[in-house]
Structure formats: structure tokens, C-alpha cells
Amino acid sequence: MQRRANVELRTAYNAFIESKRMSDPASGLTEIPALNQTLKPHQHDIVTWALRRGRAAVFAGTGLGKSFMQLEWARCVAEATDMPVLILAPLAVAAQTKREGEKFGIEVKHCREQSEVGDASIVVTNYDRLQKFDLEHFAGVVLDESSILKASDGKTRTAIIEAFKDYRFRLACTATPAPNDYMELGNHAEFLGVMTQEEMLAMFFIHDGGETQKWRLKGHAESEFWKWMCSWAVMLRKPSDLGYPNDGYDLPPLAIEQITVGVDHDRAQDTLFVMQAATLQDRIKERRETVEERCRAAVEIIARKPDTPWLVWCNLNSEAELMTKLIADAVEVRGSDKVEDKERKLLGFTDGQIRVMTTKPSVAGFGMNWQHCADMVFVGLNDSYEQLFQAIRRCWRFGQTKPVNVYLVAAETEGAVVANLHRKEADAERMAEQMVAHMQDITVATIRGTSRTKTEYNPSVEMTIPQFLEAA
Known part of the structure; x- marks a missing residue:
């Protein structure tokens, strides 16, 4: 009797442990x-x-063919299911995706609403048009520039995840998931149905208190976290990260120069010298008070190359307005522009019809391919390294044939902007290298496999039946 009871308890215990396994079928x-x-x-x-997995993330560096890969994935899913696939893309990237399809012989239809879909197999639209489509009509979805999951407000993020939670085929693609932003990685895992963000935080992270958004990996869980993540995502900055040749994938030189603009020393008030801004609010104040000085310095830089394309990145509306006023052939793209006007201007710059484009990273910093341009100036900056990096990568990417020059115009009161940039870049690069190191352990055979994400629980201590139960 006692032996039978022990067997039943062990059976129940094993069933309990099995129920704790995180499985992604x-x-x-x-x-x-x-x-x-x-x-x-x-x-x-x-x-x-990605086709074998069904739900996957592709984190491929700019210029590695992310658009081609997602189009080919969509084509295969559409053919296999005899249903169309929907690609969601940032503003103007939808039209660019259609062009990419034409280049590779893949038919893509750019639609603004469901009534335009017809018998198309691959449909691309802007994120803000999602509510205009009947999602039951599609077999799969691609999130192009899927970092939008983090950039969007909580309502939009939740709406995207909820809309596709039952989809068999989901692909998330971005060039730069912020590897030091675990919330973004959690957003991707949740969109793909691998694990909710809350489950990810509970399993792998610890909250140290203070700021509610500050999480760090548990010391013993760091290796397991990256292994888990790399089981559903592929990340590469260059082909050799996964053991492939780098032939044809050489980035041109990148020069980043800080142009420091002096300020009126009468603003020093009770101090002998103008003090550098110490807080975020102080830096914002300084930027607002030095708009004209910084814009005029930027105009002087652009005047050095009067016949070449220029990208002018701004942070404040007042900066963009003044730059457009000071440069005769500059065209401004604003967030408040009509969608049609934004697309027309962005594609006009792509085609060389516009020489100088003035805009914000939040408006045009994601997804566009502008290898024809090799010079840019940041009239205004914010404290987002990701936005800065994304904006630079519009031009500095595989396929660029010229050295890329980036000028950061900052008031002397803003401090060492470039030094701060390099610090953040080093942090992000270290995290990316850690992730890629795990990816290098995944062989081509594994990439071609069909295994699904599974977080294993392997008990190392045999269950001991309490004495009071044995006595019973």
C-alpha cells in the first residue's frame, strides 16, 4: 500500500513539473x-x-537583406496557405517595400484598406492603417521595423499583439532591437506568442527598486536568458556572425563630429562661467534657448557641399522651421503632415527630387534606405541613443559607397554629446556581442531545424516523501 502511494505521489509530482514547462508548439x-x-x-x-518555426524574429543589421527575406517568407506562406500575408511597415516604408518586391520579382500590393486587397497574395500597409483591414482574411503577418512595438504607446502595442495572437505565421523584423532594452525584447517574445513580458521578467530578471522600469538579469539566469532568446530569434550584424562569408558586406568609414556652439555668457547669471546642463530638464531648456545659434551653425556646414544631398535631423519644431527657412531648397517633413504628403516628400528625397530634407528621427528615422545620401547634420538631439543610431543608419548601411559624415551640433552648455554617444554605443555593442556570441553556437543545421522554443525545467534532486506521509 505504502509503495503504491509513493508511486502515485511521484506520478503526481512529475505531472506537476511537466505542467511547468514553457512550451511553444x-x-x-x-x-x-x-x-x-x-x-x-x-x-x-x-x-x-523562419518558415519552419512559423513564428520568429529576424534581427538583421541594416543592408543585410531584411526586406528581401521577409518578402520571400511572405510569398512562401501565402502559397502554402492559399491566403494572403499582411506586411505592416512604418510610413513611406510601405511604398519602398513594394519597390523592393518589384526588384526581386515578388508582387506586392500597397493597400490603404481592405477593399483594395482583391486577390493580392502579399499586402503591405502602414501601421496606422491596421484598423482598416479584416485580419481574418490573412494567414500571416510581418512586422517590418518591429521596434515600433516599443516606440508605440501601450495601447497601440497591446492592439498589435492582441490582433495577431492566434496567427499561425508571425514574423518580426528589425535591424536594431535595442539589446540593452529588455522591455523591447519582451515585446517581441509576447508578439510571437513565446512568452509574455511579465513571464519573461519573472523568470529571468530582478527589480532592484527605485525606478519601476529598471530591471536587470539575475546573475544565474543571464546565460539561460540569451539561449532562450536565441532559440526564437536570429541576430546578426554581418554574415560572419553566423558563419557565412562577408563578401560584399563592407561598411564605409563613418565620421562623427561634434560642433559646439557658444552661448551668451550673460546667461551665466550669478556664476563666473556658463555651466553645463546637469539634468534632462536643464538640457531641454538649453536646447530651446539656443535654437538660432545651432541652426545657423548647421547652415554653415551644409553650405560646404551645396550640390550634394543632406539630411537634417531636428528635435524641436522650431529647429525644423528655421532650418527650412534658412535653406532655400530644403523641404520639411512634419509629423502633422497628411500621410500622402509625408510619403510624397520621403520618396521624393529617395529619388533625388529633394536635395535637403529636414525632419525628426521619430518621423523618418526607421526603415528608409537612403544610401544616395552620405551627409547629415543633427541640429537638435534628445537622449535616445536608439533614435540617433537609427537615423544614422538610414545612410550608413551596407550598400553605401561613400564615407558617411555626421555632424552633431550642440550648445556648449549641453556637454560632451559625442562622448555620451560613444558610452551608450559601447553599452549597446557589448550587449549585442553577447547575444551574437550565443547565436554563433547555433549551427546552420539548427537554423534549418524545426524545434520550437522550450524552457526546460530539469529537477536535480529526487523527490523525498515526507515521513508523516510514509507513516500513514
């Missing part, structure tokens, strides 16, 4: 169709892996 294709022969080796294998 297979949802992809078991048979992969012939892929486009123009895919490069790393692109071919990543597309194959």
Missing part, C-alpha cells in the same frame, strides 16, 4: 518550397528557419 511549414535563387546563403537559411 510548432506552427511552421514542414515542407519548404523552392526559394528565390538570388537569396544569399545567410538569407536563404534564415528564411528556411
